Structure formats: structure tokens, C-alpha cells
Amino acid sequence: MKHVDVLVRGAGIVGQSLALSLARLGLQIGLCRDEPRAGAAPDVRAYALNAASVALLKSLKVWDALPAHAATPVYDMHVQGDAEGSAIDFSAWEQRAGELAWIVDAPVLERELAAAVRFAPHVQVLSAAQADHVKADLVALCEGKASATRAALGVRFERHDYGHSAIAARLVASRPHLGTARQWFRSPDVLALLPFDAPEPQRSWVLVWSLPRERCAELMALDDAAFAAALNEATRGEAGELSLASPRAEWPLGIAQASAWAGPGWVLLGDAAHLVHPLAGQGLNLGLADVAALSRVIAAREPWRPLADPKLLRRYVRERALPTWAMGRITDGLLHLFAQPAPAARELRNRGLGLVNRLTPLKRWLTARALDS
Numbered sequence: 001m002k003h004v005d006v007l008v009r010g011a012g013i014v015g016q017s018l019a020l021s022l023a024r025l026g027l028q029i030g031l032c033r034d035e036p037r038a039g040a041a042p043d044v045r046a047y048a049l050n051a052a053s054v055a056l057l058k059s060l061k062v063w064d065a066l067p068a069h070a071a072t073p074v075y076d077m078h079v080q081g082d083a084e085g086s087a088i089d090f091s092a093w094e095q096r097a098g099e100l101a102w103i104v105d106a107p108v109l110e111r112e113l114a115a116a117v118r119f120a121p122h123v124q125v126l127s128a129a130q131a132d133h134v135k136a137d138l139v140a141l142c143e144g145k146a147s148a149t150r151a152a153l154g155v156r157f158e159r160h161d162y163g164h165s166a167i168a169a170r171l172v173a174s175r176p177h178l179g180t181a182r183q184w185f186r187s188p189d190v191l192a193l194l195p196f197d198a199p200e201p202q203r204s205w206v207l208v209w210s211l212p213r214e215r216c217a218e219l220m221a222l223d224d225a226a227f228a229a230a231l232n233e234a235t236r237g238e239a240g241e242l243s244l245a246s247p248r249a250e251w252p253l254g255i256a257q258a259s260a261w262a263g264p265g266w267v268l269l270g271d272a273a274h275l276v277h278p279l280a281g282q283g284l285n286l287g288l289a290d291v292a293a294l295s296r297v298i299a300a301r302e303p304w305r306p307l308a309d310p311k312l313l314r315r316y317v318r319e320r321a322l323p324t325w326a327m328g329r330i331t332d333g334l335l336h337l338f339a340q341p342a343p344a345a346r347e348l349r350n351r352g353l354g355l356v357n358r359l360t361p362l363k364r365w366l367t368a369r370a371l372d373s
């Protein structure tokens, strides 16, 4: 039976990043990739990545390989409440940072990671059948939210379903985005426009619109022109006249955390360990932070300590479980706060937005947390 140091199961962005990161430590890695689903529609998403995620991708030599149109910097962010004039603005300049985030094309990032994996000397890509005949000191599960191996290990992943789904699509607008991300809390839906430079440089956006499932189904059933009209009504022309530049895709939304992140010979990372609402754009950032943390813990281990030593894996879990749980609570809390229809709740949340907007130190602190969480 073939032996590797670490078998990474799941070759999404988290799994591929982990394989590259651990290979750089000189470990022999097996990366189990499942068969691509025939006829699967291309992923229309682009991810808001924070500075810590960008730093990891730079260290893996993947960031510089991304074509310019696949990564757009965000300099400002405008978040609109559900009352006239209630808003909060964040800016990179105020934060003395180069940018607040980068919006990165999901399929292009996956493709560049796959290219880097092909050239990585210590990584062997395996089919599921081949992986079953591999012996590994440690198995890292990066299989995403529906991980079958996690379920086979008896780890619970109780998912709270929000009853909402997100519609994602690429858009073009009549006006330039000027590097400003926009978000509308519209009780009960949350609509985000992420500035992007493809297909039209300076005039493209990526839409993430989360809504109650019935409303989502209604919007998905509309033809492109009627959908664009609904979108333009929701954004009130604040981002210019918007039209679709891709098919629409829909994701059901929930929150979950695994009942255990590590056990004898295995460890969980990414969506296999935790699922959060995309309103704060943090799911992948959390997964890449898992990769960075596990790589750090393994790199710093005592030379005699085996890779699956429970003490070693506990160091990783200690570092990651609390911030991940906190991010889940924050997004969940925000969602509930803005879902309340009662006028008093509405008044309170909109006053809160205005107050935070005026409290520059608090705003700076919040932005700093988002930049490197």
C-alpha cells in the first residue's frame, strides 16, 4: 500500500491550498479529487477575499498567476440600512490600507490552484479509488459542507436552514463601480454588489442576493429582462442601470459547525468544518485561515511529534474553533437583526448603523477585524 504523509480529501479551493501549503513544508501529499460532474454549470461566483487570504495565496505563488481581470480591489464599501439615510461607509484610506478586500473570480482561482498543484513536486493527485489504497499519517477532510467522509466518521453537522437562498450572477452596469462594494439590508433580503472587472472593465459587478426561498423562486422564474427590472428597482439605480451578463445560480443558505474538528488521524477544514451565511463574505476566508493555521501548527511541531498527534491537532482546533464560531454568531445576529419587521427593531438597527458610522475608532476596529480575520 502506498504511503503519504497527509491525504487531503476534496480538491476545492481549501483542499488545493492545503495540499500546496503542506507540500511546501516538504511533506508528501495525496490530493483526492472527485470526478467533475458532467454538465455542471460554470460557477458564477466571485469571492471577497481579505488580506490574510491574499497573503496565503501569495505565499503559494498562486496570487501572482491570476489574470488581472480575475481580481478586483475594493477601496470603499457602502452599506445601506432599510430606512432613508441610514448607512455606513468603510474606506481603505480611513484604514490606512491599500484596499479593503479583493473580489476574486471563483473558477479562475480554482483553475490556477489546479495548475500550481500539477507543478508541485510533492503533491500526487488521486482518484477516489486510488485514495482508498493509500495509507496516510493524517487525513485532512476538505470535502465541503456535504462531506461524506465526515458523516462516515460519525461527526455531527447540524445545519440550521435559514429558509433563504442566495442568487448569484455576473452583471454589467451603465456606470463605473469605482472600486466600491455595495450592500443593501432590505429586511428580510440582503443584496450585495461586488465590483468586478469582467466582462467589462470597471463596469461589472457580481451579485449575491439572499432572499426568503419563495421570493427567490419567483425571481429565478423571471426572464432576464424582468429579473433585471426587479434588481434595478431593489438597488434604486444607485449602482447605475444593471443588466445580466451570466446565467443566474441559486444556493440554499444555512449555518453549521461540526461537532468535532479533529479525531484519531483526521482533521476538518473549510466548509467541511463550518458553514456561515455569505452576507459577510467570510466562508472561504475562514477556510483559508484554517489552512494557514494547520500549516503553521505542523511547521512548528516538535521533530518527534507525529502528524496525527492529538496534542498537535488540538493546537489547530484551539486556534480556529473560537474565531469561526464568533464569525458565525456575528453573521447570524446581523441577519436576525435585519429580518425583524417590527418598527422598533427597524428604528434601533438604523440608528445603530448611523452611530457606528460616526464612531470612527469603532469603525476602524471593525474594519481591521474584517481585513485579517
Ligand SMILES: Cc1cc2nc3c(=O)[nH]c(=O)nc-3n(C[C@H](O)[C@H](O)[C@H](O)COP(=O)(O)OP(=O)(O)OC[C@H]3O[C@@H](n4cnc5c(N)ncnc54)[C@H](O)[C@@H]3O)c2cc1C
Binding pocket: 009, 010, 011, 012, 013, 014, 015, 032, 033, 034, 045, 046, 047, 048, 049, 128, 142, 143, 144, 145, 146, 147, 148, 149, 166, 167, 168, 208, 251, 269, 270, 271, 272, 278, 280, 281, 282, 283, 284, 285, 286, 287
Ligand atoms: C453565494 C455565495 C457567495 C459566497 N461568497 C463568499 C465570499 O465573498 N467570500 C468568502 O470568503 N466566501 C464566500 N462564500 C463561501 C465559499 O463559497 C465557501 O466557504 C468555500 O467555497 C468553501 O470551500 P471548500 O473548499 O471548503 O469547499 P467546496 O468549495 O465545497 O469544495 C469541496 C470539494 O470537495 C469535493 N468533494 C466532496 N466530497 C468529496 C469526496 N468524498 N471525495 C473527494 N472530493 C470530494 C467537492 O467536489 C469539492 O470540489 C460564498 C458562498 C456562497 C454560497
